[in-house]
Amino acid sequence: MTTPILIIDPGHGGTDPGAMGNGLREKDLTLQISTYQSARFHALGIPVVLTRTTDTSLTPSQRTKLVRDSGATYCISNHINSGGGEGVEAIYSIFAKDTLPKLLAQAVADCGQKIRKIYTKVGPGGKDYFFMHRDTGKVETIILEYGFIDHPVDAKKLRDNWKTYAEAVVKAFCGYIGVPYIPPAKPVEKVSIELNGSLLPVQGYLRDGVSWLPIRAVAEAVGATVEWNATTRQVKVNGQDLTESIENGTAYAPARELAAILALDVEWEQATKTVKMKKRSA
Structure with missing residues (x-):
């Protein structure tokens, strides 16, 4: 198998539903977004793998090992936020540049979502705060939060526009790695x-x-x-x-x-x- 350029991580899963609100569950949306993106990247000739393809449970160590061992250069960890905010967020490692996270967040924002913030967070001992940054080795990992599941406006946007957001990320990533982007064929x-x-x-x-x-x-x-x-x-x-x-x-x-x-x-x-x-x- 060709070594993947990208590994996509559908956040949560199985016994861990993630955030819930307005009739939605994070684990369902992240899997939906991730499997769509995987299919699109394959169609564009970009080698990609997923940390999970079904509604299965992964411990943090299992998840990060899959990322580390994938051989991928990049990881997009798809998530849906909660806590009363609104808009898309991109979180990156304290040891990485903000170029790709800004690009991905802006791509979602260009589809009508707000940008809440693009940031990094330092944990104890000067290490990354989030385990997806701290424990994924050399893989450049971006945690992408597409919106807030407990915000009624964001929840409606996520329900109606998830595929548009997912496709925008595909297009932005293609541009970043220099691969020609071809829009998906219109349904017949x-x-x-x-x-x-x-x-x-x-x-x-x-x-x-x-x-x-x-x-x-x-x-x-x-x-x-x-x-x-x-x-x-x-x-x-x-x-x-x-x-x-x-x-x-x-x-x-x-x-x-x-x-x-x-x-x-x-x-x-x-x-x-x-x-x-x-x-x-x-």
Whole structure:
């Protein structure tokens, strides 16, 4: 396995729920945020691991050992605050610079959250106060508190915007380590296809207001000839070229363009997200 650049620590877990308030539990939110970030970093080609992937208990020594032994350069320890405050906080080691914590906190703030403070804290004997800084070795660890679970405004922000905050941290971290950032793909909205009053056993999808339909399935349902040129990766229907998009090995075309070639009338039913096509009236 490639040595990770980053280890993400979902704070608390198992028998330790962390902070609770307004119907939320810290351990659930931190795991939700962390697993999302892990998936996004993997998609961007950034080696990353997690201290926990399920609702399991970790002692402080177990948690810090996982960080130390990971081989990672950085650790983001995700947390949700409590105690009556409001806003995002970033806490870093007394032996580290504030560059990365400031960047991460500002990224969350740019999504509409307030910045409460970015700080470090000295413990007894001139050591780090927090064990996640004191006992994680050479790994640069940032404790990121996304908001206050017991503050009603923050709780609503956390419930509604956790994914936005998580993605902002992903983008900021990519910029910090110099890896190109690519936004997540927009969710594909499926559309049903009705042909001459009957639903086809396939679906199309909606992108930027345009319905795209599987070319071969629709064309062959009306007896049209479909040709595929493997060299040019171009589909022809009844000898005619059309705009196409290849998705997971299937060629799709805009519904109206495909309908025109097949001599079909087409309409869009918004309520059911259905493309309705029928033989063109004489």
